Amino acid sequence: MFSVYKSLEEKVNALKTPLKSPQGDNQDDLKQTLTEVHNKIKPFIHRTPVLTSELLNEKAGCHLFFKCENFQKMGAFKMRGAANAILSLSEEERQRGVVTHSSGNFAQAVALAAQKLNVRAYIVMPENAPQVKKDGVKTYQGEIIECESTPEAREETAIKIKEEKGASFLHPSNQDEVIYGNSTAAMELLEDYPELDVILAPVGGGGLIAGTALAAHYFGNGCKVIGGEPFEVDDAYRSLLSGKIEKNLNTNTIADGLRTYLGDRNFPIIQRHVKKIIRVEEDEIINAMKLIWERMKIIIEPSCAVPFAAVLKNKEEFATKNVGIILSGGNVDVTNLPFG
Amino acid sequence: MFSVYKSLEEKVNALKTPLKSPQGDNQDDLKQTLTEVHNKIKPFIHRTPVLTSELLNEKAGCHLFFKCENFQKMGAFKMRGAANAILSLSEEERQRGVVTHSSGNFAQAVALAAQKLNVRAYIVMPENAPQVKKDGVKTYQGEIIECESTPEAREETAIKIKEEKGASFLHPSNQDEVIYGNSTAAMELLEDYPELDVILAPVGGGGLIAGTALAAHYFGNGCKVIGGEPFEVDDAYRSLLSGKIEKNLNTNTIADGLRTYLGDRNFPIIQRHVKKIIRVEEDEIINAMKLIWERMKIIIEPSCAVPFAAVLKNKEEFATKNVGIILSGGNVDVTNLPFG
Structure with missing residues (x-):
């Protein structure tokens, strides 16, 4: 299986279209680039709302700020x-x-x-x-x-x-322009709530967590970024430990958006700017998803329940903090739901 | 069955607690009363958002403004x-x-x-x-x-x-204070969008449509009010025709919030201020509910899909108009959904 992935990676590289990148993502002019990206895409996106819930705050023991990309055009931050x-x-x-x-x-x-x-x-x-x-x-x-x-x-x-x-x-997650576009969700969240202590995002191909990490680094006030990942597809967790891009050993997760693996453009950003990755079990994902559906009355995909599940699993770490969560999308088949 | 209802009605009357009513709901000072009610309850409610959807506008052929009482505290306008x-x-x-x-x-x-x-x-x-x-x-x-x-x-x-x-x-729908409280949803909607041509609300016990009708009368700019009702429980439709409170002959509707019947406090308001009631079939309710779930990514009860189903069924009547819809609530059992 690894060898298939390896050859795939080579093909992906062959597919790459050279794009106009800024001079390097650890340069301070990247902040300016991200602001320009945001202004450029504004006519084509919704500024999505940030929702809160007293009841979920009580359950989690912290102050949660949900950035609702499930309300984005076509239903996702993509x-x-x-x-x-x-x-x-x-x-x-x-x-x-x-x-x-x-x-x-x-x-x-x-x-x-x-x-x-x-x-x-x-x-x-x-x-x-x-x-x-x-x-x-x-x-x-x-x-x-x-x-x-x-x-x-x-x-x-x-x-x-x-x-x-x-x-x-165009690559879904491993292309600078895609990563920078993704940054704008967390940039808006930080514009609305500048004093967030931490932002969580799900980790699939790595494009969203990398974009979020850049946004927090350049626009946050000491804001950390933490990823949420299913145990079943914990390639990013293991990649951060080993220092190289690891692959998933299976794709047996309900979080269908997170079955992909990291790439050479987003992994260095994740290494540099993501504090840690918290892994959660499948039943924890389903429970977190059900809580958001029932209490917030919004439809989210299983993938974006993962960060909320991570908070519920680690209440002490987040206690009393201001916690942003990127709800990445809402495209789910309502005729086939995981609620028992 | 009618005689049971009759005796029930007598009992309901016996239950009534005399409450401080204004001098009559066709008096102009009712406008002032409604403003006072709104100010009084503000600390205890959410000002719910009004959502729009380009895609649903295209499907309906008009401009829809959804007042999201599914996001209200405890999940409903109640x-x-x-x-x-x-x-x-x-x-x-x-x-x-x-x-x-x-x-x-x-x-x-x-x-x-x-x-x-x-x-x-x-x-x-x-x-x-x-x-x-x-x-x-x-x-x-x-x-x-x-x-x-x-x-x-x-x-x-x-x-x-x-x-x-x-x-x-406290009566769920047939008490002046409850009706006036309900009015505040449409009042907020009209504050946000003063030029609505029409507002639709579902008709169950009659408390929401009566409150909405008062709001449109006193705060709208020629804004009409239309009710949506399932064919299966069309007591209000028949009541408007006959001029007296009719009862439902069965309760076989998925819109479980609309199985009740009108009362002596709300029926006169409905007679005076509601333009008409549009009836819809069960499958039309389920289709409308699914559309809102899938396209707007929000969870609504079957009851509040009824007005949207009424718009989709009568596109010519609403063509190009500014149409407000009260989404009355979002408390639904997500483990038991009607989507096939």
Whole structure:
């Protein structure tokens, strides 16, 4: 399995479109870059609300501030990164279109951002992807290219589109422009609540936690960043321990958005700026998700219940603190829920 | 069945606690009363947000403004009426406590409002009420008095408490103070969006639609009010036609909050100020509920999907208009959903 991942990684690298990066993400001018990114994408995103709940504060023993990216356009924070990545392309590049392979939120985000910018979006999806996901992409006029349901087929099809159409490849989590776009969720949260002690985000491919960490570093007031990760897919936890990108040994988690692994662009940011990663069990994720549904009356994906589960599991660490949580998305199949 | 209802109605009348009403609800000083009510209850309620959705606007062909009472304290608009009813009692009356019989949202609303005002709340519930509803009342320290699961037993138990404790009886929908409290949801909606052409609310016991109608009459700019009602429990629709309070012939609707019938305090207001009532089928309610869950990522009860279903069913009537919808509550059992 490791060797498959290895060869995949090489293919992903082959897919990379060189993009205009700032001079390095440990430079102070990155703060200016992030502000520019935020201003640039504002017309294409919602400024999502921050919700609070007295009852959940009581349960958790701290002050919780939920940044509701489930209310974002197309239902997830992915819209921020996708919008910034497309806006960062030259006019010539935009005319040739963009391509990604995803069956999740990033596919819809790229399709919608491209639609708004009059750019063609080629979305490579496995032929057995759920109809609801295909419909989501079609809603935003993304062009679906079906392929076999193997990682290799997805990569190869994306490479083919990139070569045939000259389209720019967009990576869901391991691309600077995507990471910086993701930063804007935590930047808004810190604008609303500058005195947060800590912000938690889920860790999947690493694009959200890396963006959040940059935002807290440049715009927080001593604000720490902590990741939440399921035990079942604890690649990031182990990567921070070992100092190199580890892979998941299985994908048996209900948090379907977190089954991916870190990349060479986001891992160094995570190493530098993320304080720690807290792991949680599957039943803890489901309980946290149910609590948010029942008490806050909002629909969140299993993935974004993970950080809240981490807080509930470690109450002493967060006691009386001001705790921000990025609720990353709300795209869930309401006909197939994990509540018993 | 009618005779049972008739005798129930007599008992309900016997339960009424005389309350300080304004001089008549068609007097202009009612406008002043409603403003005072709003100011009085503000410390005990959330000012709930108004959400919009481009996608649902497209589907409906009009501009929708959803007043999210599912985010209200205890999860429903009922908090507004319960708070005002208790605040309208004298100090002496408050010391003797309040009593209601309800297994739904009003029970929790009375318990929470009473808790905040240091008033004892006696909640009569059938012994076979779902544990989740009993737990809800206990969360707010309401004192549950169990009785047999018949309407007669509930009425008799409430009368007994009223007599034994001297507690004031609070009616979920047919009491002026409750109706005026309910008005404040639409008042806030009209403060935020003064140019609404119409506001829709669901019709159950009649307390919310009556309160909404008063708000639109006194604070709207030619704003009409339309009710939404399931075909299965269309007592209000038939009552407006016949000019007298009709009863439901069954309670076979998924909209469990709308199985009750109108009362002598709210029916005259509805006759005077509600333009019409639109009836919808059960599958239309479920479809509307699913659309709001999936697209807006918020949890609403079946009852409050009814007005949105009415808009979707009558697109021509609402075309291009500014349409407010009161989303009345979000207390739903997430382990038992109607989505197939």
